[in-house]
Amino acid sequence: MKLSSVVRWGLGASLLVVGAGACSSSRQQVLEQETRPADSLAAYYPLAVGNRWTYRVNGRADRTVDVQVLKEEDGYFHDNQGGQLSVDGFGVRDRKRYLLRGPLTEGNQWTNVVSVSSTERYQILQAGVPCEAPAGSFQNCVRVEARNRVDAQTTLVNALTFAEGVGLVRIEVSAEKSNGERLPQTWLELASFKLQESGR
Template identity: 25%
Template sequence: MRRSGVSVGAGVGVGVCVLLAGCSPGHDSTSYFPLAPGARWTYSVQTDADGAASRQQQTISVLDERRYDGKPLFIRRSETPGNIGIEYWLRAQPDGIVRIAQRMDLEEFAALDPAPRTVLKLPLAVGASWRAPTVPYTVMRKNEYPREVKYGRGMPMTYTVEALDEKLTVPAGSFAHCARVVGRAEMTLFTDPVRGFNKVPVTTTEWYCRGVGLVKLERLEKLATPFYSGGSVLMELVEYRMP
């Protein structure tokens, strides 16, 4: 099936007002999700899956500002050595950050999301919640291929702001004024012949710090059955640069 796609010319630059920045250009020291072009974050990502641990670095950067459908958007790129890079089309709206499309390096055009996908609801307030689709990161089949369960299996995750103004320390340093956002989902799997189908909890905890953005992420997919194994992901900020 051919995916519908759209393209934005790289040379189309516009002086837009970043909604989170109170209409001031450049970096905003109060934003929990900076989108200023030139911003760059490097993370250490430790994955425990299938009984083995691995560590790699992931880099996220804001490439530029563009315009699509008469409205501004920001191109945010994620890169991991040895994997395909992905560009995300993000918009800063009064009610939060939303994703409207994505493009992998092997694709000529970006594929529009069926509907805008909330990345972070704003303004942040304890108890605020939203839903967005996700896939399992570390759940593996033991005796079937493809072993990764994430292919073709999506599930809705409910995110809730559980705390504001927390402090935490990661390799990039110590940070204050951080929001803790917890995502919870359930994945239905045939775990074994005795128990049959069961709901497996999936949890993501994210910390967003003012003026920096995402500083830490923990993903838990605990599962050990005759047919499946689970694991965890720990993502911590190593260094960052703001324009």
């Protein structure tokens, strides 16, 4: 998988849409999250037409990516970046892979065969932990690592952080060399979001 396709995957598929209502203060969002039980994987990627997330690229406020859900078709929510996401009984997925899969417990692993020559391995590194982004502080987050071997010397590593009731708040892409050295490639962090009341 090329880096550009990974970034697009990260932007399109993972940045689909987040939410419930209009933008509100971070403090109010945190309070709402603390009082709502985490009973569903759908809560970690609320999907509804009109949901919007804005991400900073590499920490730069002047370089952003906007992701907005435009329509729902055949059970998938389509965004303006070419992403298509759905939530089913197993987790949050695009047409080729599960980005987040239950149970939401540290150590949970799954594999996605996305093509004849590409297998992605996922693992939940942390669950139920706080996380932060320019958009705010969130209490119930899940951090997932996805690994895809590019060649004998390089593995592409994507770290995805999902916040309950918000969606994807951070994506970090790095290239890991065979000696274990990690070379950061790019990262995205949630700067703002607006969710519709019907987000699911």
